[in-house]
Structure formats: structure tokens, C-alpha cells
């Protein structure tokens with residue numbers, strides 16, 4: 001019996017220590033990443049690998065170019081047949097009877113003063129967990145803030161694209177924003193941000209939402225091939241930051257078991273913070289609690 005207890009203790013301790021390795025605490029926050037510097041390093045390291053067989057991505061990190069070639073081989077020349085937010089393979093809710101909802105917040109472009117500190121401080125103060133979909137240019141503009149958010153277990157970091165573009169293989173547009181133009185372009189939009197986040201936090205995100213939340217069906221398959229899930233929403237929380245407080249609270253009132261809300265955390269001059277403050281109180285009163293997507297990964301649909 002004592003032997004079994006000791007064995008259990010060892011398993012628990014090893015589990016804990018391997019978890020700590022992916023925490024961002026060890027990463028030098030002051031190290032500014034130059035455009036594509038990390039990408040070149042990755043490409044160079046690939047050259048030295050020679051003929052060694054490629055290891056699965058989750059083990060070692062398969063090289064950027066190798067992965068890109070595979071995606072190009074598989075999808076080059078395939079014409080998409082659908083374009084939109086609600087395609088097959090794009091997740092919009094958590095399938096559950098539990099009284100839980102997931103709040104997701106997008107950090108879109110990297111323009112200055114594009115951080116809603118009041119909103120995030122409110123989530124921290126009220127201990128409301130959330131999933132943050134963060135764009136590559138936002139990370140570069142707000143790197144110190146990004147490191148703080150990534151180091152806070154209340155928040156799960158997800159990928160909102162490197163240049164915040166609709167994800168297309170043919171340059172389709174959404175809200176007058178031109179989408180990625182090719183398979184190669186779509187790959188870069190997803191994977192450059194994966195690599196940037198991995199470089200800074202030690203972990204690859206598990207979820208992707210394109211800029212504008214539009215995709216074509218080929219792009220959705222590419223996302224899945226890169227070990228990601230495309231996640232949209234079924235409650236439009238702030239309509240791109242255009243809702244006033246009243247409209248945001250109304251959106252909260254539509255919450256059901258397993259709802260995924262879409263908000264923005266890059267619009268400090270909007271009424272999002274005020275609306276979320278009241279909406280969170282309302283849902284708490286109704287007995288809902290808040291979860292990160294990763295906690296319900298197998299129930300995402």
C-alpha cells in the first residue's frame with residue numbers, strides 16, 4: 001500500500017513539473033522580436049537537420065518550411081466552394097447541459113492604444129476566466145501586456161491571425177477587408193502567429209479565429225491540419241464594438257448552456273467594458289459560471 005502511495009506521489013510531482021515548463025515566466029520579456037527573425041532561425045535550424053525523419057509537431061516542432069510544403073502539396077489548386085462564418089468544421093458552441101458559458105475576446109489589429117485595460121482588470125477582479133484571441137500585430141504592439149495576459153492562468157491565449165485577415169485561399173473579402181490570397185498566404189496568416197505565440201509563451205495555441213471570423217472551406221481544413229480548431233461564436237456580444245451598453249446586456253440575456261460569446265478587448269473607447277460588467281453580474285445571478293474553451297475542448301461543436 002505504501003509503495004502505491006509513493007508511486008502516486010511521484011506521478012503527481014512529475015506531472016506538475018512538466019506543466020511548469022510551458023509557463024511564460026522564463027521568457028525574456030524585454031527581447032523585442034524583429035519581423036520574421038524567429039522565422040529565419042526556424043528555417044536555418046531546419047537546414048541542419050539533414051535527412052533525419054520529421055518528428056510530429058507536438059513533440060519537437062516540425063520546421064516551418066516543411067510544414068508549409070506539405071500544406072501546399074495537399075491544397076494547391078483546390079477551389080473552395082463555401083465562404084462564411086458558419087461553415088462545417090467551424091465551432092460555435094459548447095455542447096453541454098451545464099450552466100456554463102465561454103466569453104471570448106478578440107484583440108485585432110496593432111494600432112496604438114488598442115488595449116481595454118478596464119475590461120481586463122474587471123475580469124481579473126471578478127475572477128472571470130476567458131479565452132483571448134490575439135492577432136500577431138497586436139502582440140507586437142503590446143508585447144509587455146501580452147506577456148502579462150499569457151502568464152495569468154485566468155486567460156487562455158488563442159490565435160487571431162498574424163495580419164488579421166479573413167481566411168481565404170482566393171482573396172475573398174469580408175467587411176471590405178481583403179482576405180488571404182492563396183494557400184501559402186492562408187498558411188502564413190495562421191502559422192506565423194502560432195510561431196510568434198509559441199516563441200513568447202512556450203506553447204502553441206489550440207484555437208484559431210480569423211480576422212472578421214470569415215473562412216472558406218479549404219481554409220478551415222488547413223486550420224485543422226495545423227492542429228487547431230476554428231472557433232467562432234453563437235452570441236454576438238458587441239458587433240465589432242458598435243453595440244452600446246444596453247445592446248451588450250441584451251446579448252448576455254440570450255445566454256444558454258454552452259454559449260460562446262464574441263467580444264473585443266482592443267476597443268477601450270467603446271461601451272464593451274460597461275456592458276460586460278453588467279452582463280457578467282446578470283449571468284452570475286442566473287447561476288451561470290464562466291469557462292475557457294480548453295476546459296470543454298471535447299464538447300466544442
Ligand SMILES: [Zn+2]
Nearest residue numbers: 106108211212
Ligand atoms: Zn478581430
